[in-house]
Amino acid sequence: MFTRLLILLLLTIGCLPALGQREPVLKQIDLPHSYYYREMYLPQLTTGPSSVAWSPDSRSVVYSMAGSLWRQKLDSTIAEQLTAGAGYDYQPDCSPDGHWVVYASYAKDAIELWALNLDSKKTQQLTSSGAVNVEPRISPDGKRIAFVSTSYKGHFHIFVSQFSNGELKNAERLTGENRSNLPRYYYSQFDHEISPACSPDVSELIFVSNRGHIYGTGGFWRMKAELGAEAREIHYEETTWKARPDFSPDGKRIVYASYLGQAWHQLWVIPSQGGDPFALSYGDFDNINPRWSPDGKRIAFISNRGGNTSLWTQEVLAGAQNRLISREKHYLKPTGRLSISVLNSAGLPTPARVFVTSEDGFAYAPDNAWMHADDNFVRSERHFEAHYFHTSGKAELTVPAGRIDVEVMKGFEYRFEKRSVQAVAGKQTSLTIRLEPLNLPLGRESR
Template sequence: MRIACVFGVLAPLAVVAGGREPVLKQVDLPHNYYWRELYLPQPTTGPSSVGFLPDSETLVYSMGGSLWRQRAADDEAVELTHAQGVYDYQPDVARDGRSVVFTRYDGRGMALWRLDLASGKTQALTSGADVDVEPRLSPDGKRIAWVSTQGTGHFNLFIADIDAAGLHNARPLLGERRSKLDRYYYAPFDHAINPAWSPDGKSLLYVGNPEVAWGTGDLWIVPVDAPAQRRKLVSEETSWSMRPEFAPDGKRIVFSSYHGRQTHQLWLTTPQGAAPLPLTFGDTERRNARWSPDGKRIAYIGNAGEGGNTELVLLEPLGGAHQVLRAKTLRPLAPAARLTLEIRDEQGKPVPARVSVQGSDDRAHAPRDAWMHADDGFDRAHRKTEAHYFHCASRCVVDVPAGATQVVVQHGFAYKLWNRTLDAAAGREAKVDVALVPNALPDEYGQFTSADLHVHMNYGGHYRNTPAHLAWQAQAEDLDVVENLIVNKEERIPDVAWFGMPGIATRPRVAHAQEFHTSFWGHLGLLNLRDRLVTPDFSAYRHTALASPWPHNGVVADLAHAQGGLVGYVHPFDTVPDPAKDASLTHQLPADVAHGKVDYVEVVGFSDHKATASVWYRLMNLGFRLPAGAGSDTMANYASLRGPVGLNRVFLDTGGRIDDGTLFATLKAGRGFATNGPMLGLQVEGRKPGDTIEGAHRASYRIALRSPVAVDHLELVCNGAVVKRFDLTGDRMQLDSAGMLDLPQGGWLLLRAWNDNADPRLLDLYPYATTNPVWIDGPTPDASADADYFIAWLDRVIEAASARDDYNTAAEKDATLAYLRQAQSVFRGRVR
């Protein structure tokens, strides 16, 4: 078949994700990947929250989605709750020791429940699809405070009377208040979270953010019967984790804060708001603190142990003695079985891999020392809750309830998914042999190195990550290179101490680079920095001393290039920018491309791949040879995260080498493909992506597809138009094809694969992959419409930049506007 490569309208792609929706989509706050991890509980295999019984020796804590009871002097934990398809968290023990209130998650929302410790019976206290969390019983047991999204979608403080029948007179304590400040990471409406009762039951501590632009907010106290008399105790900078707690004597308040550090520590203040002093020190997290009723100990959740998983620690404030409470023996409510997984590749060699285990209880299970991770979205038509997974170092041992158990194993993209349903017999141990089947591209398409160009090793999550552990995560995902982008989370930079330290040079290789934050201009990835971080690491932060839009991204790019760095735009577009209709348009990508500042763009990343590709096509139509990169933006120490390390990756034809020189030269040359699953091979006249061929003649092509999931569409795209669609049959995971096409004009040609909707086996919006283009030498089609598009785009950027009144100097503003106008003139020069 002859195929003519001519210029046409941009190849249409529906920018939808099918039935996949965010977890707890009813919460009306931006940036769910922050508040969901940093505030809401997750089913970690280690403890996540804790409360004391009245004897000050027995604790009730959440772990793995159940509540457990354990004495401080014992090493056996007894399971208290375990219901079908739900996860239990945040226990609060009544002062009489007879009952526990807690939070239960069922995939639709979070509700408050109560457990009777004598009978084991549970009772729902709230219902519906709201998110109800952080239940706290008053000292006399007659009232309960909690945080709810009821009626607003925002986190507000609620209070109710409680008796044996349940809740009565439930009501918001403070009500809604809209801030006068514009916020980026937080909702325009204030929140009130982290309630804790005073010992006399008359007041509540809480964390609120009235007129706080950055951070979760300050420490407040409010009389429950006179909420208008609330007062601020301490101004703080926190990330969802303060959780204040009165000492039993009412004279001290313990809370968690990073307060100028990179990790949360425990601090003390008073009901009068005395200057806080630290109670703990170090470079690991300490959160969710609770006083024992006798005031002699504080229990908290940390991650200082070997492996970086969560752990329950008992601290004596006087003297500093501490005890890690470990449960060597677990006594579950239901009969259990044990599975031992051994995972091997095609040569019979043990390999680590990503594993999901779904038990007969419709819950996720993992080895006791594994990091449990949860997906950030799911299709309600396929699942009741989001997918959970862990990384298994073959071999690994998982305890599950007896009955039908589903096991799914994945090792990168070059192997087929392994999926089995097993019958786990009560009291028995079973060995599960997993033989992975390769599904790699033919060697003729290249010797590829796979790289995730955008990972955050630590970003305030539940776990404590290290380069060695990050490399192990990458190994389980069959990933060759990880770029750890060091970046701020508001006023701290969690991984800043790692910059300049040697990474891991062997495969998988871990390198420390940087993400530069400015949500006005767009975020940048700065790779291969040889001298220093580009500080202050962010700009255009409204209502701060760094409010000025200067330095703009072109200046930052020059600073990075001066020390040998590469500059890329990361997670660019969630929708296709529309200069005529968008309420605001400030993204600087086209200006920096026009000035030659951009070395790559994350075509596949934490954004909409199809939307980003449509902008990429327009730039290439105008002759800009902009290479495609890929980065997952994974927060690799999160329990609830946007995909594992390597979810989005670029395959670079490096000849198999992983050194910086080869890797980055190949990236800049556009030799490879970007993908979240499907792997693509393309040759035109025997040349590969990144190469240039002559136009105005017939050319041969060869293509290949290998994918771990089914693919809906496989297409050749030339100068923005689809010129060949390939028919996929069977499992739609593999195809080899060859043919001829006409190249009457110059421009570019690439191969792409995509799906209309999400695939439940792939933890992203939808399967998507694209090769870099093969460039076609010769006269190019008229792309005036694309030039006009970017001229209009930059009109909007210039308008927004001109309206900013927070430049430090007039010279900053003048230089910024001149840079944008010069970029606009470049696009005007490309109008025919």
């Protein structure tokens, strides 16, 4: 037993220099308990849809999935990939004229805002502050964008900028920096403001803030969409980063996600000036990120009712829900299929943790797998934090053509295995990895 402990100790000491280089993901955020806001607020890589926006005609949606943006008509099962750039792309919003999509893109240790021209299919960067810029929302007149940024002292505040011809100009911080005297533990002493949405008449913003509250991410506040305006709280409940309120097209109601009186987030609605909440959906699962269609007839949202994330719409009046499924995906770049078999020392399929990355550092997983991610990583080793999925022993996934790196681990009793394969466009590539035991010497107590 002593021999085994000594070997493990020596291995740990040998790894200390590398461990010392590990730093948190998006370390520029100056808030406590990063596991809360990172898991529940910041966009994450998922194999299923994670956020959605409506086209102006209410006939199609643009959504983020697997680190890219996709477009799909409500009456179709075909999804068209819109972005395949240098970062993971999230949180799309469509301009009212249908020419632009703004979104948040994670790359180079920051989340910056980008714009996609739907006519030319070209993208251009909107912000370059090196901060975390998320939740971009275009005003109903298409002239301004409200978004959340940590560019001021590393805290979440709301900014508004003019938007014209795919460019941002004259960005202003609308919400002030306020240090609270409340004895908060899970949240910063500094108040935050998140999840902005513009009223249909463009005169006001609604957002979520914990101003004056100890627990939760806060209530709903409204304010004039101008510098120096006073905000007023119209509704309070103990939200947890996921409320994301959205106006109905007529400006009379607000839809949002809430876990009010239950353990799961569901869709709720309140009068836009405040009032009693009314539940729109039910179930022992989460329905989040609601967006009201421009014609007012439907609400699109993300659900995890099947285990993985999925995209749904609900009829506002009838309440009927329909899932939007992408059975056929049209990719921007050539792709192939990769089949991975993980075997134990006896040659039988065995559960394991699998990391699959392309040459440019992007992570991939089967369509039905739940993607996991590390909280820290070594910048000199990789562009992004490690992402992985769990397999029962066999996995099939779509990957870009080119070199694919596959890493497999299973507890501490097996060696960490790494292989590289060449994925061929339009073809199936198979890879078998047989795990080898570490065979550490036994101590006298174990003999």
